[in-house]
Amino acid sequence: MSRIVNISNRTPGKGPAAGGLAVALRKVLGEREGFWFGWSGKLTDQPAKEARFEEVEGLRIAQIDLTREDHHAYYAGFSNSILWPSFHLRLDLATMESHWYEGYRRVNQQFAQALLPLLKPDDLIWVHDYHLIPLASELRRLGVRNRIGFYLHIPFPTPDALYAIPHHADLMRDLSRYDLVGMQARRDVAAFTEFAEHQEPSTFGGQVDAIDFSRTEIDAFPIGSDPDAFARLAVSPAATRMIHRMKRAIGEQRLILGVDRLDYSKGLPQRVEAYEKLLANNARLRRNVHLLQVAPPSRDTIREYQETSDTLDAMCGRVMGHFAEPDWQPLTYVKRAYGQPSLAGLYRLARVGLVTPLRDGMNLVAHEFIGAQNPDDPGVLILSRFAGAAEIFPEALLVNPFDTDETAEALRMALDMPLEERRQRWQALMEAARAHNVDDWAISFLDRLAPGTTRKASATRD
Ligand code: ADQ
Numbered sequence: 296m297s298r299i300v301n302i303s304n305r306t307p308g309k310g311p312a313a314g315g316l317a318v319a320l321r322k323v324l325g326e327r328e329g330f331w332f333g334w335s336g337k338l339t340d341q342p343a344k345e346a347r348f349e350e351v352e353g354l355r356i357a358q359i360d361l362t363r364e365d366h367h368a369y370y371a372g373f374s375n376s377i378l379w380p381s382f383h384l385r386l387d388l389a390t391m392e393s394h395w396y397e398g399y400r401r402v403n404q405q406f407a408q409a410l411l412p413l414l415k416p417d418d419l420i421w422v423h424d425y426h427l428i429p430l431a432s433e434l435r436r437l438g439v440r441n442r443i444g445f446y447l448h449i450p451f452p453t454p455d456a457l458y459a460i461p462h463h464a465d466l467m468r469d470l471s472r473y474d475l476v477g478m479q480a481r482r483d484v485a486a487f488t489e490f491a492e493h494q495e496p497s498t499f500g501g502q503v504d505a506i507d508f509s510r511t512e513i514d515a516f517p518i519g520s521d522p523d524a525f526a527r528l529a530v531s532p533a534a535t536r537m538i539h540r541m542k543r544a545i546g547e548q549r550l551i552l553g554v555d556r557l558d559y560s561k562g563l564p565q566r567v568e569a570y571e572k573l574l575a576n577n578a579r580l581r582r583n584v585h586l587l588q589v590a591p592p593s594r595d596t597i598r599e600y601q602e603t604s605d606t607l608d609a610m611c612g613r614v615m616g617h618f619a620e621p622d623w624q625p626l627t628y629v630k631r632a633y634g635q636p637s638l639a640g641l642y643r644l645a646r647v648g649l650v651t652p653l654r655d656g657m658n659l660v661a662h663e664f665i666g667a668q669n670p671d672d673p674g675v676l677i678l679s680r681f682a683g684a685a686e687i688f689p690e691a692l693l694v695n696p697f698d699t700d701e702t703a704e705a706l707r708m709a710l711d712m713p714l715e716e717r718r719q720r721w722q723a724l725m726e727a728a729r730a731h732n733v734d735d736w737a738i739s740f741l742d743r744l745a746p747g748t749t750r751k752a753s754a755t756r757d
Contacts, residue, residue, distance in 0.1 A: 297745060298329035298415060302406065302430065303423040304370070306333040306356045320737065321354065329418065330355040332410060338363045346409045359409045361402060368398020370426070375594055378425045381460045382452045383560045383654045388599045393461035400429060407433035414439060419745050422473070424448045429465075431472040444475040444744040446516065449656040450683065451483035454490050464506070467491075471508050475744045477516040479656040480683035484515050516740045517687055518657050519731035522666030525639050529667035534640030537633075541587070541644055544627070548585045549710060552645035554638060554660045555652075557590040557630065559603040562653040562679065562696040567610040567626075569651070569702035574618050574625060577707055581618060584710065586626040586649075587641065589633060604630075635663075642667035647709045648676045651696035655682040661691070665721070665728045673721035675709035677702065687731050690723040 301324055324331060332346065335358035342365065346357040361369070372395030380389040407430060414420070420443040422430050431443045457463050467490065470476055478484050491508045528534055541550065551570065555561040570586050590607070594600045611628045618625040633641075642648065648664035661676060661684040668674055678684060678691035685693055692705045 296328070297417045297419045299324060299327045299741065300329050300410070300414065300418045300420045301331045301423070302410070302421065302427060303331070303333050304374075304426040305336065306331050306358055307351060307354065308336075320733075321352070324737075325353050330357050330413070332357045332406070332413070334358065334366070335360050337361075338366055342405055344409065346413065357409075357413060359405065361405070365398045365402050365405075368395040369402040371594070371596055373399035374426045376597060376599075377460060379449065379560075380599070381456050382425060382449050384450075384452060384456050385559065385653075386456060386459050388559060389459075391459075391461060396462045399426075403427060403429040404433050406430055407437055407439075410434065411437050411439070414441065416441065419741060420444070421446065421741070421744070429469040432469045435472050442474045442745050443472075444477065444740060445470065445473040446477040446740060447483070447656070448479065448518070450480070450654055451478055451486045453486050454493070457486075457490060468506050471506050471511050473511055475740070476511055476513045477740050477743075478513070479515065479517055480686050481515050482686070483656075483683070484513055487513055512743070514743065516736055516743075517683060517731055518659070518736050519687075519728065519733045520659050520662035520666060521733055522662060522725060522728040523732075525635075525642070525663050525666030526668075528636050528639035529643040529669075531636050531639070533634070533636035534643065534667075537637040537640035538644045541641065545585045548583055549646040550641075550644050551584060551586045551647040551649055551706065552641055552664075553586070553588040553590070553649045553651075554641070554664075555588075555590050556593040557595075557600065557604055557607070558593060559599060560652055560654055561590075562651045563588065563590060563603065564606050564610050565653070565696050565699055566649055566651050566702070567607065567614060569699040569706060570626065570649075571610075571614050571617070572699055572703035573706045574614070576703060580707075580710065581625070582620075582623050585624070587629070587645075588626065589629045589631075589638075589641070591630055591632040638663065639667045642674075643669055646674045647706065648674055649702075649706070650676065650682065650684070651679045651694060651702060652682050653679070653696055655679065655684070657683040661688060662728050662731070665724045668721055668725070670718075670721070670725075672714065673717050675712055675717055675720070676724060677705045677709055687727050688724050690720045690727075 307321055331354055337360040339360045339362055342362050343360040346359050348357050376390040418441055420441050422445045494505050553566055574581055592604060614625055642664045650658055650661045652658060661678055664676055676691040678688055678693055679696045680693045692709055694702045694705045
């Protein structure tokens with residue numbers, strides 16, 4: 296069976312990580328030969344040429360260091376101040392410093408050069424996410440003929456947002472150098488196809504060469520979690536301890552739960568505003584509900600992230616000032632990450648899971664929340680229609696997160712929902728979560744990348 300060479304910006308570290316990819320892939324790749332390649336997390340003065348190998352919790356990991364300047368332009372710059380906001384349709388939050396593109400390109404070249412001596416001819420190469428769009432081009436330039444797949448974990452932008460990105464035509468040409476491009480949702484494939492089929496009018500009236508996508512297969516491969524593992528985790532001793540801690544704090548109040556990285560795409564201020572409206576419109580719920588928002592900071596060197604954090608601080612303070620009493624607090628806001636067992640406990644205790652990103656590739660919190668519910672007394676999932684997960688989970692209460700009146704009303708409905716309806720909805724959701732579990736996601740992507748090569752893995756699993 297071919298080895299899998301898995302490549303992402305960061306390789307998985309030890310301990311709890313508030314990042315989607317590590318959680319999703321650790322298990323599947325642990326069962327295959329190969330290695331995971333990425334940046335070491337170290338910044339140096341000189342560019343590193345060779346990767347270092349180490350073993351992390353059963354995975355073979357190869358890493359390179361990057362220079363401070365390159366890393367800044369590549370990561371905080373082009374990837375997270377241009378591509379992330381634009382792909383999430385937040386051009387207003389993008390900083391279009393197009394010179395960052397040089398550092399972005401250089402880091403992709405360094406990845407390719409360090410990878411080259413490590414590759415075998417029949418390795419399957421799987422590249423992850425928007426940091427590494429040019430990697431296949433750079434590998435092909437060095438003569439690599441292997442099958443290379445790319446998976447985009449975030450949404451694909453609509454054509455107008457795409458055209459606003461400096462060097463977008465190069466990036467699209469880079470995507471055409473992959474054998475397979477996987478997206479989270481059908482809406483992303485549709486946006487990509489719209490670009491590929493129409494392509495754009497020429498700049499300055501000149502002729503633009505159409506990009507040839509005929510050798511690249513594009514499809515949706517919605518990622519998932521391991522819902523049965525979450526079901527087990529949710530009754531583990533660590534989860535039970537967390538449930539007791541929370542119950543000591545809120546007693547019989549019903550818990551509304553949000554769990555996110557602190558990111559403007561997650562719609563956190565809108566969520567708190569919806570909760571504020573719920574309390575304002577339904578006096579009977581005061582003292583009977585509690586919002587817990589868990590949101591550890593991420594990318595906090597970027598100004599827009601600090602601003603989101605400040606906005607959220609101010610909004611939580613406002614709701615506290617307005618509704619809190621000496622013996623009742625309407626919400627708790629925790630700016631730290633928790634391990635999966637503690638999260639599973641919180642999911643299970645929650646009457647409502649509030650997952651309301653303004654735009655999200657998939658959103659694994661929605662999958663994990665479903666897995667962790669008590670089948671006899673399940674909570675209700677309120678889910679943004681702009682999360683990729685909305686295509687998988689139509690039985691959630693789907694909301695437009697920009698409309699905080701609508702979200703407030705969904706909260707009221709969720710809190711009032713009879714047990715029978717909660718059970719019926721949850722059963723359908725759990726079935727969908729199982730049908731989209733993370734093992735099948737990885738196997739179906741790899742199977743499409745190299746037909747026949749993962750059959751053995753599927754058979755062993757069954
Ligand atoms: P993220 O934007 O990081 O991921 P999401 O899918 O919601 O978002 O979460 C990924 C993982 O991080 C989940 O396993 C979750 O449990 C964990 N996590 C989130 N908040 C946490 C917290 N407060 N404490 C501890 N753990 C936390 C990106 C894309 C998503 C896509 C994933 C996977 O933005 O759209 O679903 O990749 O493809």
